[in-house]
Amino acid sequence: MSTSEPRPPMSKAEYVYSVLLDDIRHSRIPGGTALRAGEVARRLGVSVTPVREALRRLEKDQLISYEAHHGATVVDLGDEALAEYYGLRAVVEGLGARLAAARITPADLAGLRELHASMADDAEHGRYDRLGEQSRRFHLRIVDIGGPAFLGGHARSVRDNFPVPAEASLWLAETQVKAQLEAHEGILAALEAGDADAAERIMIGHVRRAGDHRTHH
Template sequence: MSATEPRPPMSKADYVYAVLLEEIRSARIPGGTAVRAGEVAKRLGVSVTPVREALRRLEKDRLISYEAHHGATVIDLGDEALAEYYGLRAVVEGLGARLAASRITPEELAGLRELHAAMARDAAEGRNDRLGEQSRTFHLRIVDIGGPAFLGGHARSVRNSFPVPAEASLWLDETQVRAQLDAHEGILAALEAGDGETAERIMIDHVQHAGTYRRHR
């Protein structure tokens, strides 16, 4: 579909799914919370039918489960799942960085550097609440460049599979920000040099550090 062609409107089920996915992903709906279709329908201004469809999709994503007499409940994942989540992210995003080193264009590299510069400015001015989402964008852009056919979708699926509360972000910890920006700078330098091995190593270490930080909070 070209940029000038009209895009089909989002269905009500897609809308409900997108809202609930973001609320679960960001832990605004915490693990263990019951999700009642009627309440969601009223809150989002839709009928119960698209809510039930969205809940079935979230069940397939393994983000909610159905229990007798309880209905849909957000899955509460423990420490083992947390370790698996960051380990899988490290593998997928590390591979994306390695592949991106041989494929990245000057325009794509400039876009990443612009995003990195915006993060550095926000950090310098104390706007750390913006850094987590900007970092997500930074990582996913790299994976998209390295693996546009499959890896980008896998990276998003992995990231959406485990709730990360906004307050759990290491980007909110002033003692962590400089080291994380340095890691991004190292990845950018490796991408510019076409050094896939170094880009992968730094990305893996960077993601695994985030996992270690969260497990010890």
């Protein structure tokens, strides 16, 4: 390995972990699915040892559980966990928006407006599949602006520890997209005005609406 390489290549266990994590997060491997080390090893072309290591990490992340005679199973989170997830996101992202109202710079605001304009353009042209990831970036950028020391990291870990099936995204529901984009506009206006109360209130309502949509579908 040349000394110019910035970091060592990903280990096999790291590779298996990243693939499984991505599959679980996007519900390509749904809750309740049994994960057999031998099958995973064959699918990814590695030996069973790195798979076992990756499964132990996923257990630590509380994304899989081990049961006697069943082995590793992807955790199936029900409606209560769903409500808790959106409740926690509303608090963390709401606080992020409140703090961002006092700290946001014109450059920050311009970046958020650019992201919002790109989302509005995608929505107008029916490219709904692009909106979920852009919305995630929009929300996390606001939290990073408001809480660069701790809050941004918390917001990411909350989102990363809960699998959201791509098809459950509110951004794929055409009837919901307009209201969602209007909420983003409201948040931007509140941030520009330095109105911490409004920024927090709109963000909380916006996140809770996404939770209600998931719970009833």
